[in-house]
Amino acid sequence: MMWFSNFISDFKFVFLESERYKLIIEGLFVTLEITLFAVLIGIALGTVVASIRSTYDKNIESLKKRKNLGYYVLCVCNVICKIYLTVIRGTPTVVQLLIAYFIVFATSNNDVQIAVFAFGINSGAYVAEIIRAGIMAVPEGQFEAGRSLGFNYLQTMFHIIIPQMVKNVLPALCNEFIVLIKETSIAGYIGITDLTKAGDLIRGRTFSAFLPLFGVAVIYLLLVLVLTYLVGKLERRLRANER
Amino acid sequence: MKDNKIIRVENLKKYYKGGTIKALDNISINVDEGEVVVIIGPSGSGKSTLLRSLNLLEIPTEGNIFVDDVLITDPKTDINKHRQKMGMVFQHFNLFPNMNILKNLTIAPTRLLGKSNDEATEYAMELLERVGLADRATAFPSQLSGGQKQRIAIVRALCMNPKIMLFDEPTSALDPEMVGEVLDVMKELAAQGMSMVVVTHEMGFAREVADKVVFMDAGQLIEQGTPEQIFEHPQSERLKTFLDKVI
Numbered sequence: 001m002m003w004f005s006n007f008i009s010d011f012k013f014v015f016l017e018s019e020r021y022k023l024i025i026e027g028l029f030v031t032l033e034i035t036l037f038a039v040l041i042g043i044a045l046g047t048v049v050a051s052i053r054s055t056y057d058k059n060i061e062s063l064k065k066r067k068n069l070g071y072y073v074l075c076v077c078n079v080i081c082k083i084y085l086t087v088i089r090g091t092p093t094v095v096q097l098l099i100a101y102f103i104v105f106a107t108s109n110n111d112v113q114i115a116v117f118a119f120g121i122n123s124g125a126y127v128a129e130i131i132r133a134g135i136m137a138v139p140e141g142q143f144e145a146g147r148s149l150g151f152n153y154l155q156t157m158f159h160i161i162i163p164q165m166v167k168n169v170l171p172a173l174c175n176e177f178i179v180l181i182k183e184t185s186i187a188g189y190i191g192i193t194d195l196t197k198a199g200d201l202i203r204g205r206t207f208s209a210f211l212p213l214f215g216v217a218v219i220y221l222l223l224v225l226v227l228t229y230l231v232g233k234l235e236r237r238l239r240a241n242e243r
Numbered sequence: 244m245k246d247n248k249i250i251r252v253e254n255l256k257k258y259y260k261g262g263t264i265k266a267l268d269n270i271s272i273n274v275d276e277g278e279v280v281v282i283i284g285p286s287g288s289g290k291s292t293l294l295r296s297l298n299l300l301e302i303p304t305e306g307n308i309f310v311d312d313v314l315i316t317d318p319k320t321d322i323n324k325h326r327q328k329m330g331m332v333f334q335h336f337n338l339f340p341n342m343n344i345l346k347n348l349t350i351a352p353t354r355l356l357g358k359s360n361d362e363a364t365e366y367a368m369e370l371l372e373r374v375g376l377a378d379r380a381t382a383f384p385s386q387l388s389g390g391q392k393q394r395i396a397i398v399r400a401l402c403m404n405p406k407i408m409l410f411d412e413p414t415s416a417l418d419p420e421m422v423g424e425v426l427d428v429m430k431e432l433a434a435q436g437m438s439m440v441v442v443t444h445e446m447g448f449a450r451e452v453a454d455k456v457v458f459m460d461a462g463q464l465i466e467q468g469t470p471e472q473i474f475e476h477p478q479s480e481r482l483k484t485f486l487d488k489v490i
Contacts, residue, residue: 061302062302065302065318066318139337141333141335141337142337142339144300144331144333144337145331145333145337145338145339147300147323147326148298148300148326148329148330148331148333148400148409149326149327149351149355149399149400149403150323150324150326150327150351150355150403151323151351151354151355152323155354155355159350159354160339163341164339164340164341167341
């Protein structure tokens, strides 16, 4: 039992002495705060981008005939969305975070807000593709059935396609949430004390790497496990409704 | 000029890839009010493209389509209003899988015709009764057989009180033993005087129910006439060989 009492005393020293566990708890809340708000921005932004992209794909053939204002607006929006998706998905998140911190918001002092913004913009690109894939996964026949009944494009989307799309994307969307939790661990790059940074700070102060870093890893793992469990439950619930 | 032609198609063309593929090559046909027009022809002959052009699910390259004397190929025409008058039945049913049968039937009348839920439900139940599926009103599409699904799809279109019904190979995805129940519903509809355009491989149905049969091949309208003219006295070689193969 020698190792166990050693472990206990190490644990006390690393986490309890001078209330270092508070760093971890505060860091955890920062991580959750960044993730939650970034997800909200991501979903909002992703929905807009996905709407534009799929509206473009579905209507461009019929709009080509008329070439009215709507056609040109849609074309411009579509190009902007494509550039956004390419740039965000083609560059590392850390670089985007640093650009947001040192260039775009160089004058801002609210680091957490910057991180929320940067992760939100980043997540939006992935969410957009998830939602677009969800819309495309609804068979074309559903769309045609809606249109043939006399629904216009938007009515067909809202009454027929989107309810089916939501079922398709909810699991993937939750996975994006899980990915984002872990991705926010780079927030330390811009001086934010999130969960990872908190663990690292304790490592520096105690000259002990093992417990702080494994402690942090275990907390991430628990968060992810809980969320994965909830996603699984949600997925089963959605399937049950399908019959 | 008001006449009894509910659909007039004039010189309809649908080209792909800049004209190298001609899905519809200068098609002109009429559908009289209350008439049943059956379009037959080999796969890839443009039958479905023609049918889908009638409610602009397919956008023609050139040509005019008049429905009820309104030029629907004009971009200024509100096609959504016209589609409400043209029910469509698809090969693969395309029922909404996330809604029960009743919801499938009432969603369009309540949202588009301004019917109350009770009104729409009452009418839907009446129609369901007629096709013998009233007991499945709360079922979901996945719980139905193919034949039942297609009858529901017909009822869904009928719930909008259309003046014209378009059928795109309605029995092609069905088990043989379920074809009859769907054709029976269509026959009843024809007997009630519904204007219908039907793309099908069911020659028996064409012979028995059609007022006019149209034979298409390679995007062209080869022959049209009464079932007797088409099936008993085919003029063109192409139609003769086609009939030899399918009958």
